[in-house]
Each structure stands twice: as C-alpha cells, then as structure tokens.
Amino acid sequence: MERKEMSRLIASELQLQVGQVERTVELLDEGATVPFIARYRKEMTGTLDENQIRDIQERVQYLRQLEERKEEVIRLIAEQDKLTDELEANIRSAVKLQQVEDLYRPYRQKRRTRATMAKEKGLEPLATFLLTARSGDVQKEAMRYMNSEKGVNSTEEALAGAKDIIAEQVADEPDVRSWVRDYTMKRGILVTAKKEDEPDGKNVYEMYYEYQEPVSRMAPHRILAVNRAEREGILRIKVDVDAAPVLERLERKQIRRGSIAADVLKEALEDSYKRLVAPAVEREVRNALTEKAEEQAIRIFAENLRQLLLQAPLRGRTVLALDPAYRTGCKVAVIDETGKLLEVTVVYPTPPQSKVAEAKKAVTALIERHNVAIIAIGNGTASRETEQFTADMLKEIKQDVSYIIVNEAGASVYSASKLAGEEFPKLDVAERSAISIGRRLQDPLAELVKIDPKSIGVGQYQHDVSQGKLTDSLQFVVESAVNYVGVDVNTASPSLLQYVSGVSKQVAKNIVARREESGKYQSRSQLKDVPRLGAKTYEQCIGFLRITDGDNSLDNTPIHPESYGAVHGLLSKLGLTADEIGSEDAREKLRGVAVESMAEGLGIGVPTLRDILASLLRPGRDPREELHKPLLKKDVLDIKDLQSGMELQGTVRNIVDFGAFVDIGLKNDGLVHISRMSRRFIKHPLDVVSVGDIVTVWVQDVDRNRGRVGLTMLAPE
Incomplete structure (x- = not known):
C-alpha cells in the first residue's frame, strides 16, 4: 500500500485531513518523535496532538504489517498453484488481518482431519455430487465409492466421509466465518457458572457463579474478571447462541433448489457449524472481547499513570520519609529540598518492639536538626500504626510539621534495582526505599521514572492484559509526561x-x-x-x-x-x-x-x-x-469515627471503570461508585476525576467488619 493510499485510509478512520496524515507519516518516517512533532511541527500537521499522532503511528505500523502478511499469503497460495486473479484482488483489498486470514484458511496446511482422510479415500467427487446434483439417486451414487481397500465398506461410510469434506469446505469459506462471527458478537450470550467443589475463599467472583450477559454489552472490567476466574479454575465460561438462524442461512446458501441430497447436506451443514465453525468463532469472539477489554484497561492505566506522574511537586521543603515495618522497624531518611540525602536511621515505634518513646525522641531530634517541614509515610505494611505514631508525636512538638501518606508502589522495586545500588551503594534496600518515598513527594516525575511503570499499580487487572501492549503504552505516557x-x-x-x-x-x-x-x-x-x-x-x-x-x-x-x-x-x-x-x-x-x-x-x-x-x-x-497540591494532614481518621453523611476531603488514588478509590486517611481507600460522581450522565469516571485530584466526598455507607467505605461526591440535598 502506497503512502498516499494509506494516508487516505487512516484519515478516513481517524476523521482527519489526508494532508495532515500524509505529512505526519512523512515526519515519522524521517525519524521524528511523537513529542517533537506535536510541539514543533504544528504547521505541518495542522496542530495534531500527541494522541492523534500516536494513533497515526500505530495505524501505519498495523497497515504495513498487514501488507507484509498479504504478500506472504499471496506467495504461499501461489506456490500451491491455486492463486486466481479474483483471490489476489480480495486479499489485496482487505483492510483487516482477520480478513486476510479468513481468505487464506482454505489453503493453509492442515493437520490430518476427518476431511483430509475422506479425500484420501477418494470421496471428494461424491461430496461434489451431493452439493450440485438435482437428479439421480444418492444411495446408488454412494455405492460407487465403496472400496474395502480404502476403508469404505458401506454407503453410510461413503456418505459420512463426503459430509466431512463438505463440512470442512463450508467452514473454510471466508463469508461463512465472517457472518457467523458478526452474528455471534451481536446475538451471543456469555454464560458463566461456578465449577463444583472449586474454592473461592473470599467469594471474590460470587456475582459470576450463575451469570449471563449479552456479548455485545459486556463491560471491559467484567470481561477481565471472568477471564481471571476461568484461569484460576473457579468458573466455566461459554458463549451461547441460537443456532437456528445460522443453519437456516447456511442451508439457503449451500443447498440448491431441487437438490436430491438436501437431507444429507443439512446434516453436513449442522456438523460444520457445531463441530468446526461455532467452537472456532467462540474462541475468536472471546479473544475479541478480551482484546477490547485489554485496550480499555491499558487506556485507564495509562491515563492514571499520566496524572500520577504530573502531580504537583512539593519543592523547597526538607522532607523526613518513613518506610513503615513491624519486626525490622521503620526506616527513616531525611532529604533536603533538592532531594539530597542528609541522614538515615531506623526507629521501632510499631509491634513487636513498640519502642514509642525512643522513636519519638529520635525523630524529633531529626526534625529539629534539619528543620523538617513535612513527614512522608509510605502506605505499605504498618502504615496506619506509623501514621498514628506520627500524629501523636506532632501534637507534642513545637515545630509546624505536617505529614502525608505517600503511595509507595514500586519503591521496593526501585530500592532493589541496579540503579538504586549505584545511587546509594552503602545503604540497604529498605533505606533506599525510604529515600524514594520522600523524593516522590518532592518531585513525583523525577523519582517515578526510575521505576518500571507496571510496578506503580494504578489501574485495573494490569497483570491480565498483554504485557507487551501495556509496556508500549506506559512507555509512551512516561515520555509524554517528561517532555x-x-x-x-x-x-x-x-x-x-x-x-x-x-x-x-x-x-x-x-x-x-x-x-x-x-x-x-x-x-x-x-x-x-x-x-x-x-x-x-x-x-x-x-x-x-x-x-x-x-x-x-x-x-x-x-x-x-x-x-x-x-x-x-x-x-x-x-x-x-x-x-x-x-x-x-x-x-x-x-x-x-x-x-x-x-x-x-x-x-x-x-x-x-x-x-x-x-x-x-x-x-x-x-x-x-497549576495542579492540586498534595493534601497534608496533622491527625488520624479512624473508621470508627465515620458516620453516614460526614463530609471529608481526600485524594484520588486510583480510577477504574466502575468508580474511583479515594484516600480519606483510612487503611483502605474508600470507593466512589460511578453512579455517585455526578448528577449528570457520565460514560467513565475519568470524565470527572483524575489521579491526584483533591475531592470533597461524603460518607455513604460503612462496613466496619470488612474495612470498606462507600463514598459519594454528590452533596446531600
């Protein structure tokens, strides 16, 4: 496909002008990067933004790979001396890889099937007779192919073999595959059921034990949830579809008027659909659903990551960072306003040691010695006990010091990395982690780029999606944010x-x-x-x-x-x-x-x-x-303090398809369901909030036994 033709196709798909696409492709081919084109070549592209340029880049890559596959398929069919002008034209005009594969299917080298064995027995002419004959006798014709040496000992065996050939031939027809695939996507029902005697300890997948929903309406997060449950051996999943309309269509297309073999052909067509087409199409539909769900999950992860990276820095303040723990104690790191390490130590305010007085004395001395303005507490193990210790200590000192809970996701990955070892060769892993926690408060972007984006954990079902696609998408987000x-x-x-x-x-x-x-x-x-x-x-x-x-x-x-x-x-x-x-x-x-x-x-x-x-x-x-500054605190909130209708402020920590998780100062973040975010209709929580936003919420419901809090952003009337 030439660049002009490709540009026209992409422009039509993305609703852009052909010239915009053509010039953008030219710049990309010359080695220009997406951020550079978006920022410094606006006149050439007609002010396309980074996402539009990225979309063009991805479509160009896809279409070029598609062209390579087309050439390969044409070559493979030509080597079999089966390439016709019409078939080549159909392959070259295909705009999706699936279309190319459907056209290639009849010519692909197959393992031995029932149809290939029937052909080896010489039954292909009988199959042709059944498909075309309007006169004659089916049984008499079948008798002609009886051959004990070839293993055809009866007319029933001859007809069975011919039907196998017909079934495979019909199943390989591109139009049949395409129509059944579309029909299943539109009319199929995804049905889930719990496998007997399979444990689901916390009833995580309880809502899917007996569940069904139209394939066309399956939400991305539900697709990924049932996929995970299936992998864990808890659920059995299938796609149900009414076969009658499919069989009626096959019969109309495959059985000629006045056919003498109509009954035999109906059996072959039913076998073709149920044994060959339906299972394959079900796999394709499941794969398509998963791909769609993965794209959404990756998009959400990428958007959340961008907002996390672009959180406002807290510059010009000395930070004391605490990496909480129980047995091994809390690692303490003091870093100056430029991120330079000033001092590290360890204190034991949490069980089992519980040396609270000693820890207060040590931390207070650090605050005074280095004029600390903010304490950053990692949100991992022992975080809330450390927060309580910090809040109690701050009430007893004269200095005006606030604290904040910092999302430490990925800090342990960084601290054990080669990079951290090069930065702080004399420190142990936990001490490096404390430094990372403090620095990511001072400048989130500069610190978080040291960590594999997948380890930061802002999204939904990130481990269930294509890791290659996720990596590419997150890499693009980090590059975009940095530039x-x-x-x-x-x-x-x-x-x-x-x-x-x-x-x-x-x-x-x-x-x-x-x-x-x-x-x-x-x-x-x-x-x-x-x-x-x-x-x-x-x-x-x-x-x-x-x-x-x-x-x-x-x-x-x-x-x-x-x-x-x-x-x-x-x-x-x-x-x-x-x-x-x-x-x-x-x-x-x-x-x-x-x-x-x-x-x-x-x-x-x-x-x-x-x-x-x-x-x-x-x-x-x-x-x-210009963005929200982090929400600083001086006291602790306990779930016992919460009452329905209570107004709070919190920080959006994560966004998923069904809502947003907000840190209001408890051990677990509260959930604002999408239905409680706005009085107007919204398609997705990202329409209302971003990671890092400071939001006002009201307590909707409290489950103290499970430590769960439901929140609303809708002010009580």
Whole structure:
C-alpha cells in the first residue's frame, strides 16, 4: 500500500485531513518523535496532538504489517498453484488481518482431519455430487465409492466421509466465518457458572457463579474478571447462541433448489457449524472481547499513570520519609529540598518492639536538626500504626510539621534495582526505599521514572492484559509526561533524561558524564559536544531540555533554538531585549501582540508564535504547579469515627471503570461508585476525576467488619 493510499485510509478512520496524515507519516518516517512533532511541527500537521499522532503511528505500523502478511499469503497460495486473479484482488483489498486470514484458511496446511482422510479415500467427487446434483439417486451414487481397500465398506461410510469434506469446505469459506462471527458478537450470550467443589475463599467472583450477559454489552472490567476466574479454575465460561438462524442461512446458501441430497447436506451443514465453525468463532469472539477489554484497561492505566506522574511537586521543603515495618522497624531518611540525602536511621515505634518513646525522641531530634517541614509515610505494611505514631508525636512538638501518606508502589522495586545500588551503594534496600518515598513527594516525575511503570499499580487487572501492549503504552505516557514538563539538564538523572525526545540510554549517560567532567552546561549548544548526540538527536531533544541561569535566557524555555531568530525579531519589534523577559513591561507588550499579522511579519506559523508567546510570558514555568497540591494532614481518621453523611476531603488514588478509590486517611481507600460522581450522565469516571485530584466526598455507607467505605461526591440535598 502506497503512502498516499494509506494516508487516505487512516484519515478516513481517524476523521482527519489526508494532508495532515500524509505529512505526519512523512515526519515519522524521517525519524521524528511523537513529542517533537506535536510541539514543533504544528504547521505541518495542522496542530495534531500527541494522541492523534500516536494513533497515526500505530495505524501505519498495523497497515504495513498487514501488507507484509498479504504478500506472504499471496506467495504461499501461489506456490500451491491455486492463486486466481479474483483471490489476489480480495486479499489485496482487505483492510483487516482477520480478513486476510479468513481468505487464506482454505489453503493453509492442515493437520490430518476427518476431511483430509475422506479425500484420501477418494470421496471428494461424491461430496461434489451431493452439493450440485438435482437428479439421480444418492444411495446408488454412494455405492460407487465403496472400496474395502480404502476403508469404505458401506454407503453410510461413503456418505459420512463426503459430509466431512463438505463440512470442512463450508467452514473454510471466508463469508461463512465472517457472518457467523458478526452474528455471534451481536446475538451471543456469555454464560458463566461456578465449577463444583472449586474454592473461592473470599467469594471474590460470587456475582459470576450463575451469570449471563449479552456479548455485545459486556463491560471491559467484567470481561477481565471472568477471564481471571476461568484461569484460576473457579468458573466455566461459554458463549451461547441460537443456532437456528445460522443453519437456516447456511442451508439457503449451500443447498440448491431441487437438490436430491438436501437431507444429507443439512446434516453436513449442522456438523460444520457445531463441530468446526461455532467452537472456532467462540474462541475468536472471546479473544475479541478480551482484546477490547485489554485496550480499555491499558487506556485507564495509562491515563492514571499520566496524572500520577504530573502531580504537583512539593519543592523547597526538607522532607523526613518513613518506610513503615513491624519486626525490622521503620526506616527513616531525611532529604533536603533538592532531594539530597542528609541522614538515615531506623526507629521501632510499631509491634513487636513498640519502642514509642525512643522513636519519638529520635525523630524529633531529626526534625529539629534539619528543620523538617513535612513527614512522608509510605502506605505499605504498618502504615496506619506509623501514621498514628506520627500524629501523636506532632501534637507534642513545637515545630509546624505536617505529614502525608505517600503511595509507595514500586519503591521496593526501585530500592532493589541496579540503579538504586549505584545511587546509594552503602545503604540497604529498605533505606533506599525510604529515600524514594520522600523524593516522590518532592518531585513525583523525577523519582517515578526510575521505576518500571507496571510496578506503580494504578489501574485495573494490569497483570491480565498483554504485557507487551501495556509496556508500549506506559512507555509512551512516561515520555509524554517528561517532555510536557521539560527537563533541567544540569540536575536530571540519566533515568529522567532517557525519556527525553530522541535521547537513548547511552546518550543520557553521556550527558551526565559530560556534566560531571566539565561542570554545568551554560547553553544548549554545548550539548552538541556530547558523544553520540548527533544533529538529528539534537533537533529532537533540545527544545525539551532546560538550562536555568545559563548564558541565554531562552534556554530556560520550551522554545526550540530553530525559533530563536524569530524570537529576537519579535523582541526587536516590541522594543524589548532578552534580559527583560519575565518583567511586567515585557508581559504587557507580549499580551498585546496581534498574533496573525506578527506571525506573517516574522515569517513563522501562527501556532509557533502562540507557543513562543506563552513561553515568554511565563519563562521557566513548570506546568505541574497549576495542579492540586498534595493534601497534608496533622491527625488520624479512624473508621470508627465515620458516620453516614460526614463530609471529608481526600485524594484520588486510583480510577477504574466502575468508580474511583479515594484516600480519606483510612487503611483502605474508600470507593466512589460511578453512579455517585455526578448528577449528570457520565460514560467513565475519568470524565470527572483524575489521579491526584483533591475531592470533597461524603460518607455513604460503612462496613466496619470488612474495612470498606462507600463514598459519594454528590452533596446531600
């Protein structure tokens, strides 16, 4: 498929202009990254955003793989001398891989089947007779094929073999497969039942013990739930469908009017559907449902991860981080406002040691010695006991210190990693974990990029989806978030730099090595001297790298160096100098720019000028600072304190298809069901909330025995 034809198809699918798609594909083929295209090639793409460009990229990859498969299938059929002009045209016009595979099915090399054995017995002509004859005698014709040497000892055996051939032939017809698949998707009922004597200790899947729902209406999270229960051996699952309409259609298409073998053919068609087509289609339908559910689960995980990565940083404060535990004690790490480790120790305020007074004395001394402003407590084992200890201690000290519960998912993965070992070779795993907990409060993005995104755990059924697709999607989210925020090249770790547009792991290491050898970078142009950072990489990455307090104030903005000439022209027309950027006078003049006429005068596009103006109005701005700040606390909430209707504030920790989990300060997060999020209809919780949002909720119901709390975001009337 040529690029133009492919661009037309993608444009139609994604409801875009052909030119937009064509130019985007051209940029991708030249090696441009998605963040670079979205930010710095808006005139070429018609201001497509990252998600639209990613969609184009994925469709291009799919269609090119489809073309490769088409060529392979055509070659394989041609080698059998069975390729016709019509068949080749049908294969080449297919727009889905499933269509290609359906067309190839009759020619695929099969294992020995009942039909192939019947053909070996010479029964294929009898099958042809049954399908076409309008006169004659079926039994007499079958007698002609009786042959004891070939194992055909009766007319019944001859007819049985012929029916097997017909059944397989019908099952292999692309139109039959396609129609039955569509019919099953529209009319099928997914039915689940609990296997007898199979344990389900906590009755996790109780609602599915006797359950049925139309295939077309199965929600993604329910599909993944029943799939998991099936894998665990708890449920038996099948897709029920009324076979009568299928058989009626097969008979209309396959049995000619006036056929003398109608009864025999009906038996063959019923066998074809029930033995060959239905089981295969059921597998395909189940696979399609799973694929759809996985796409949704991955989308939710990706959206949650993006919001988690883009949570507002708490800069400029010294943090004391606690990694709670019982037997081994709570590891304590104090880190300064830049994330530098100041001191580590261990205290034992929790059982079995319960050395509360000693722990209070040690932690209080650290608070005083380092002027600690915030205590970050990991939300793992012994978290709530440690929280109670912290709240009690804060009541007894003079300093104004708050605490916050930090999601420590993935901290243990990082602390045991090679990277953590290189950062803190003299510390043990738990001490490194405490540092990670504190740092992810100060700058979530910079710390979380050190962890495999799958280990962060914000989503639903993440272990039940295609791990390859999940990895690709999460990788894209991390890259998008890093490039959206921008990276200070003089403080960033290799872990963060490797997610910058166009930068490989080795180049990231080289950037840091050059910084450590020669000192801080003073200008973006100095990065051209970094080994293996060539012209193409420089073009792709440089706009996302920041240099604060450098030789050129523009190096601390998202403005690409290729636009510096236009910026100087703009400043000249406004009577400004680069040194005045950020002043109130400069902001006033920049706000008054007539964008379209100025863009024409400077010889640049309107989208590029708009981005330049936004960058000059707020140089050095971190877009995360406009988001919700973390919710700090000074006292503990107990589930015993909760009453129906009580108003609380909490932090959204996770979002799933059916609602959002909100941390209100209890051991377990409370659930706001999707039906309790808005008085208007919403399709998904993401329409209302994001991970990290601070929300007002009201207690709906409390199950103290199971530690569960139902919340609502609808204010009591």
